[in-house]
Amino acid sequence: MSDFENELRRALRPVDPPPGFAERVMRALPPQPAATVTPLDVVRSTPRVNAWRRLMTPAALAASLAVAVLLGQQVAFERAEREQQAGLAASRQLMQALRVTSQKLDDAYRAVQGSPAGAQEDEENRS
Amino acid sequence: MNARMALCFTVLCLATGLTCPATAQTRGQLRLPEFAALADKATESVSVTLDSQLLGLACRFLDKSDPDEAAAQQICISLAGIYVRKYSFDNDYAYPKSDIDGVRKQLSAPGWSQIVGARSKKDQTDVNVYMLVDGGHAKGLAIIASEPREFVIVNIVGSIDLEKLHELEGKFGVPELQIEAGEKAPAAKTAPPNK
Numbered sequence: 015m016s017d018f019e020n021e022l023r024r025a026l027r028p029v030d031p032p033p034g035f036a037e038r039v040m041r042a043l044p045p046q047p048a049a050t051v052t053p054l055d056v057v058r059s060t061p062r063v064n065a066w067r068r069l070m071t072p073a074a075l076a077a078s079l080a081v082a083v084l085l086g087q088q089v090a091f092e093r094a095e096r097e098q099q100a101g102l103a104a105s106r107q108l109m110q111a112l113r114v115t116s117q118k119l120d121d122a123y124r125a126v127q128g129s130p131a132g133a134q135e136d137e138e139n140r141s
Numbered sequence: 142m143n144a145r146m147a148l149c150f151t152v153l154c155l156a157t158g159l160t161c162p163a164t165a166q167t168r169g170q171l172r173l174p175e176f177a178a179l180a181d182k183a184t185e186s187v188s189v190t191l192d193s194q195l196l197g198l199a200c201r202f203l204d205k206s207d208p209d210e211a212a213a214q215q216i217c218i219s220l221a222g223i224y225v226r227k228y229s230f231d232n233d234y235a236y237p238k239s240d241i242d243g244v245r246k247q248l249s250a251p252g253w254s255q256i257v258g259a260r261s262k263k264d265q266t267d268v269n270v271y272m273l274v275d276g277g278h279a280k281g282l283a284i285i286a287s288e289p290r291e292f293v294i295v296n297i298v299g300s301i302d303l304e305k306l307h308e309l310e311g312k313f314g315v316p317e318l319q320i321e322a323g324e325k326a327p328a329a330k331t332a333p334p335n336k
């Protein structure tokens with residue numbers, strides 16, 4: 015058993031390569047392109063570009079949303095302004111209509127009552 | 142075939158949600174002429190057309206702090222339309238009387254009653270007030286006033302509350318009409334219904 019172990023140790027003992035082995039292996043390898051050296055600042059800036067690209071879609075969506083909200087506000091404001099103008103014009107018309115109505119009811123009242131002024135005017139109500 | 146066409150027309154009216162021509166106008170609303178040509182000849186003209194939608198809008202924009210406008214707001218809430226045509230001229234009778242007669246003719250329809258009729262031969266003025274009463278309630282008011290150089294047609298549509306009209310007294314230059322609540326206009330001074 016110990017003979018076998020000794021034989022195994024002897025067979026597996028580290029053996030130095032013959033001189034020139036490493037050079038021969040390197041020569042046998044296919045030619046490698048020269049390694050490029052990337053400057054550190056470029057290496058650092060690359061993730062920024064990627065991050066910007068990643069944020070572009072949400073940023074565009076957010077911008078679109080903001081524009082839509084602003085446009086909506088503008089449209090609502092203009093609509094409210096138009097409605098206010100129409101409402102004020104309508105209320106002026108209403109007051110004018112009521113004034114004319116009142117004036118004519120006043121005329122009818124005076125004619126019917128036969129007020130002193132009305133009597134002098136020789137009014138004939140009485141249809 | 143005619144019955145079928147009438148049925149189709151009725152179905153079309155109902156389906157489209159449109160009212161048939163016979164019922165297109167609100168009860169109490171008069172067909173007022175356009176008087177477009179008169180506006181050029183008139184020295185002063187007032188043309189007010191406020192349907193229920195515009196009237197609602199007008200009511201919302203009245204200033205409650207102003208007594209006149211507050212009173213107007215109380216009145217206009219129950220109204221469905223106000224239509225006024227007023228034209229003043231430099232010359233006598235520059236307006237076609239036939240147009241006014243056409244409006245007056247509409248007031249001979251059932252429901253309308255002339256409540257005031259005042260005429261002055263001296264001044265050649267004529268003021269007539271009509272009211273449409275439906276189910277014991279005033280649903281329309283019409284005033285036709287004509288003078289040699291001016292004519293006015295007023296048509297108010299809707300539930301006219303005499304109490305609220307009473308509140309109008311003293312405002313807009315209207316003196317006390319002495320209308321008692323629930324009483325139909327000045328009964329003692331009313332003219333017989335215009336038939």
